[in-house]
Amino acid sequence: MDQLDQHTRDERRATAEGLLPDLEDAGVVGVALPWVDTSGITRVKTVPLAKLPSAAAWGVGMSPVFDGFLLDDSIVAGRFAGSAIGDLRLHPDLSRLTLLAGQPGWAWAPVDRYTQAGTPHVQCSRSLLRRLVAELADDGLTVRGAFEIEWVVADPDGLPEDPDAFVPALSGPAYGMTRLAEVSDYARDLLEALAAEGVRVDQFHPEYAGGQLEVSVGPEDPVGAADTALLVRNTITAVSAQHGLRVSFSPKVTADGVGNGGHVHLSLWRDGENLMSGGDGTFGLTAEGEAFTAGLLGHLPGLLAVGAPSVASYLRLVPSHWAGAFAAWGLENREAAVRFVTGPDGNRQSSANVEVKSFDLAANPYLLMAACLAAGRAGLRAGGTLPDPIGVDPASLSEEGRREAGIHPLPATLEEAVRAFEADTALAEAFGEELHATVVDVRRGEIALFENTSPEGVCRATRWKH
Template structure:
C-alpha cells in the first residue's frame, strides 16, 4: 500500500529511520543513482536524478524543481496560466520510499516516484500524484471506499536503425501472432525478467493488433501504486528495448491510419475488503453503489476525454469500430463500449469484477486520469445516479433516434471539443482545483495550437516519439 501521507520538510515520518539502510542496500547492489520520476500535465515522463549517496538528503529536504514544468507541452514549449508557466518560484521533489525499486532494465539505477511541495512545506496544487492521493484519501474518509486499479500498456516496437524519426515495425508477424512473439522472443523474455526483478506482477504479455504492437497487463494495486507502476513499466520497456537495439513508442497513434496504442484503465470499488462490483443485486452482480459509480463515469466521459485522451494524436486513435470506445455507452464485455463491465471468471468474480474505461491512451498522465475517473464515479455514487440500459455490439450501427433513446452519444472528435466539455464540467474542475484544472486547459489548447494546419500523418509524426 502506498503511503497517503504528504511529504514535509525534514522527511515523512519514519522515512529517515530507514533511508540509511536503503542507501546501504542500494550501494551493495551497485546502484549509483536514483531516478526521481514525475509526469507532467501533458503526460510526458520527466525526471531528476541524484547519486545514491544523496538519497537521504532528497528524502529529508527534497530536490529543487521549477513549477514551470506543469505547463510544458510535449514539444517542450511552455504555455502559461494565471499562476503557472513563469520562470519564478521553486518546488521540492520528495521521493516515495515505499515505491523505490532498483531498475533491472537499467543496471546501476534505482527509481522512485515523487510528490511535490512548495518551499514553505505546503502541497503543490499542480502535483498530479498528490491530487490522486487526495482523491483516494477523501474516498476512504467520506465513503469508506478503497479502490483497486491497473493500467493496460500497449506500445509499438520499431527498429532502432530506422532512418530519422521513421517508424519501421520490428516484427512482421500477424496480429496476436505466434510468429511475432518468436521474432521478439529475446526482448520479451528479458522484459519479463526485468519486471519480475522489480516486483511488477505481469498477468499477460502478448502481441497486439497493429504492426509491431505489444501489450502488457499488470496486477491491480491501489490507484496511486497503479499509476506508479504504469510509469515504472514504461521506463522498463523503453530501457530493455534499447538494450536490444529497438525503439518503442507509447504514443496514441504511431501512424495516421490503423489501430493506435491504448492505456485502458481498470478500476473497482471496495468496502471492508468486499468488492462492490460482485455479489450485488444489480446487473451482472453489481451493487447499487457500483452501478451509480459506473453511471457517474458515463455521465462525465465527454469531459473526462480531455484528461484521458489529451493529445491531438489521441483523436487519430479514437475512431468508431476500432475497439477504442468512442461512445457514451456501457456493456458486458463489450469492447466497443467506452465503459466495459468485466465480471471475471466464475469462482473468482469477488476478486476480479471491475470496470474498464476504454477511451484512454498513454499520453494521459495516469495520476490525473485515475483521479478524475474516481471523481466522476464518486459524483454518480453520491447522487445515486441510475445506470442507463446497456448496449450490445457496435454502437456505431445505431441511427440518431435509437442512439438518443439509449443515451449513446459520440465522444469529442477533437482536443478543442474535449476542452469545451471539460470547461463546462464543474465536478472535474472542482476535484482538480483551480490551479491544476487551468493547467489542463492551457496545456490541451497549447497542444492543439501546436499542430494547427497539420494533416493526420504529420500529427502522428509530431507525437510519435514523445511518449
C-alpha cells in the same frame, strides 16, 4: 497530506539512510526521481546514491515551469503555469523505491512535489490522487485499478531517407505466435525485468497493429497503479534499448494504423467486498458499484481531456476500432467506452471490474486516475444509475437508434473534450482552480501547436514523445 515538519523530515532521512547499505551492495550509484507533467511526458531529476537521505528529507529543487510544458518542450504562458519564477521540491516516495532491472546501477522512486514551505504543490498530480483516495477512504471505500500498456517496437534506424519514420520491428500477424517468436528473447528479458522489479504481470501478448505488443498488470490501490504504469513504461523503454529497438506509446503512430490504448480497469470495494459483484443490479452490480460506474460514464466527455489529452488521441478515438468512441456501456463489449468485465464464474467476487477503453498513454496516469475517482465519487454522491447496456457496436445503429438508447458520441476533437472538461463542475472541484485551469491551458496550447497540421504530421510530431 500535511505540511512536512522536522519530525517527518528526520524520519524520511533515517529511512533513506537505512536503505543505503543494501543499495550499495546492489551496485546502485544513482536514483531517478520522476514525475509526469500536464502533457503526459515523464520528466526526471536524479541524485547520486549518497544524496538520497538529503533528497528524502529536504527534496530536490525543480522549477514549477514544467506544469506549463507541452510535448515538444515549448511552454505555455498559462493562468497558473509557465512562469520561470519560483521553486519546488521533489520528495521521493521511498516505499516505492525500486532497483531498475533494465538500467543496472540505477534505482527509481516516484516523487511528490512540495513547495519550499513544505506544503503539497497544488498542481502535483500524485498529491491530488492521494488526497482523493483518502477522501474515498473516509467514506469506507477503496478502489483497485490497473493500466493496460500497449506499445509498438520499431527499427531504430527508420527508413534510410527518414530516420524518424516508423518501421515495425515485427512482421508477424496480429496476435500471432510467429510475432512472439520474433521477440522471444526480448519478451523474456522484459518479463524477467518486470518480475525483478516486483511488478505482477497478468498477461503479455502481441497486439493488433504492426509491431504492437501489450502487457497487463495486476490491480493495486490507485496511487500504486499509476506508479506501476510509470515503472512498466520505463522498463519497456530500457529493455527495448538493450535489444536495439525503439518504442512508441503514442496514441497514433501512423495516421492509417491502429493506435496504442491505455485502458484503465477499476473496481470499487467496501469492507473487503467487491461492489462490482454480488449485487441485485445488472450483471451483479451493487447499487454503489452501479453509481460509481454511472459517474464514469456520465463524466466521460470531460474525462477525455485528461485521459485522451493529445491531438493525436482523436485520430485513435474513432468508431469501430475498439477504442470506445461512444458514451455507452455493455458486458464484454469492446466497442463500448465502458466495458463491464465480470470475470469467470466462481471468481467474480475478486475479478469483476469496469474497463474504460477511451483512454491512451499520452495521459498523465496520476491525473487520469484522480479524474476517474472524482467522476466515480460524483456518481456515488448523486446515487447514479446506468442506462440499459448495449450488446452491439454503437456505430452499427442509426443515429435515431442511438438517440433512443441514450447513446451519444464522445468528443471527436481535443477542443470538444476541453470544453466538456471546463463545464464539468465535479472535475473542477476535485482538481482545484489552478490545476483545472492548467489542464485547459496546456491542452489549448497543444491544439494551437498542431493547428492546420495534417493527421500524418500530427503522428510524426508525437510519434516518439510518449
